[in-house]
Amino acid sequence: MAVAVGRPSNEELRNLSLSGHVGFDSLPDQLVNKSTSQGFCFNILCVGETGIGKSTLMDTLFNTKFESDPATHNEPGVRLKARSYELQESNVRLKLTIVDTVGFGDQINKDDSYKPIVEYIDAQFEAYLQEELKIKRSLFNYHDTRIHACLYFIAPTGHSLKSLDLVTMKKLDSKVNIIPIIAKADTIAKNELHKFKSKIMSELVSNGVQIYQFPTDEETVAEINATMSVHLPFAVVGSTEEVKIGNKMAKARQYPWGVVQVENENHCDFVKLREMLIRVNMEDLREQTHTRHYELYRRCKLEEMGFKDTDPDSKPFSLQETYEAKRNEFLGELQKKEEEMRQMFVMRVKEKEAELKEAEKELHEKFDLLKRTHQEEKKKVEDKKKELEEEVNSFQKKKAAAQLLQSQAQQSGAQQTKKDKDKKKNSRRSELEILKIQVCKENREGTHYVLVLVI
């Protein structure tokens, strides 16, 4: 069945005039109504040294007390702490996440200070990308944690940016919308402030740091954005305490020499910051994060993985081919690794076997040696035994001879000879005793048998 579709070309869009009220001018309202029912997400990252006033400024901006404990200066490294809060104003629900850099600028070696921040921002982009690439995904339900605005707190030295600031901002400018602000601005005098601001801006420009540009392409906001941009970076003072000024209470900081009012435009730029950040450009910040920073991250990540839209001949790449190729490559690598591991395993086994064989041989040798020594000793003992037997035999012979003599001498009836014989016997006996002891001693060192001489 043939299907012919008349495709409208983009250049031929005709503007049609309506002859009556159709009613689609309610479209923006329809859109807005839907958005309010879901609520908005806004995530702010505060980068600045410990004690520079990040938490206080957040409290002042949103007119509330966010629970947090002040950080110590002993942190071993920079870590990011994220807290989420739900704010509601009339019918708008805002899910606000404030991410704090704890320990920034406290270390002695600050080379790696920016790394945890960049990793955190990338991790949020990665999470969103993963969700977007899932097959069964739920993007409309997704709690967007990507950082929409980064407030960079510059210490009020009055001179220029610190090198840590420059390095960190340079690393962050392509990943997030940076809004630099001068913190604790009540420590700088007015004339110094102007010089400080222009010094900072010129340094940023000369180092190529791209801070967030307030949009000037829509007539409604162009004017206010343009006027405000002149005052960048905003010199802010934060305070949650209220001081009586005139006949009302206002947020201010009380000094012996005067009161710094937070919401007085002559005293500091807090009002300007609030205008720009919340009342005028919140939506634009979110849009920039999504359409510029996130798309950049996504493109880099996918290109890193080896995917392209078109090959050098600008024919659209089949993603399947790329994927197949990558997969084969990966499997090949796996196989190679497996082979290597197997070979190593075989080699190790062989080595171990050789070692064990060596040990076995040694043991055998030892055993042989021991056996030999034992046999030698046995032979020695046997020789001794023979000697002793010979001595016993000779003794027996001597005894027999002596008895003969005795019987001969008995006729002479000389007790003397008997005594002599007894003496001889006794001495002989004692000799035998000694021999016995000796033989026993020797036999104790030998093994099996005990020669017992009994007379």
Added chain:
Amino acid sequence: MDPLRRSPSPCSPQASSPESPPCEMLGYVGIEAVLDQLKIKAMKMGFEFNIMVVGQSGLGKSTMVNTLFKSKMWKSTPPGLGGPTPQTLQLHSVTHVIEENGVKLKLTVTDTPGFGDQINNDKCWDPILGYINEKYEQYLQEELLITRQRHIPDSRVHCCVYFVPPTGHCLRPLDIEFLQRLCRTVNVVPVIARADSLTIEEREAFRRRIQHNLKTHSIEVYPQKCFDEDVNDRILNSRIRDRIPFAVVGADREHMVNGRCVLGRKTKWGIIEVENMAHCEFPLLRDLLIRSHLQDLKDITHNVHYENYRVIRLNQSHVLPRGPGWVNLAPAPPCQPSSPGLTKVCRWAQDNSDEDS
């Protein structure tokens, strides 16, 4: 559509985020200004809406489109004079930019001449389904590019108006087949065409029979019950669901009635005023499509129908184990209608099924 511009679809109010404690604000901060910012941005970018009209020849589709948008979208073809009846179903699109009170709307109307006109109308819905899926495919391809456009042009069909001929009996097999297949892929709004040939009682009876038919064949037309967000929505939508299908009459000529200039059809026995609720239900259709539910139509198309299509497409070509990672998209088959046996992935059905009586 980027997620910031697009308003969220109907879904459970609990987002998938961790517990965040509510905070009391002690003074005015100005957060609600974000609504104005949103509005300004939306108006600057302009809106898009794509509507498709389906029905047999002579049911007044072109006239209805002209009446809805109060302009000559295209010349309504008089019967018999438009040339020989097309042998095949041809889809014909025309795009206009209309503006009202600063709101720019890029409107695309797709007509389907030849639908149901043949002797053998078997599979006459295939070209239509193919066209709709082709638009989804285009959007999907754009979305999968590495270097994406800032604003992906949305040419997906947001709403399909189906014209039921005023037989007075019940839905015909062709209607039932078509509606069954299409309501899974796109938002379908059925209307009784040329309702001036039915009396009020006949209209009501016809409507009830059609509703009964739809229920029997489990055809979920817009507004779908399972996407009602909360009680207010449900009440509003039930009222609409009660009157679906609207009995409409289209007219693009103006006549004088009681000193007023009204759009209507002049007949020997009277003038049928199009915008008079007593005469026909055109205002209801117009309000539904344009004044109150236009954004909702777009949202459901994007969040439900397009996602369903995407899931099917990605599952088809995904040979390897699934998981978050780059997608393996096989080349799209030429004319791929969604398989009819597939039930619609209705994410919130389990939330609302117990409320469905």
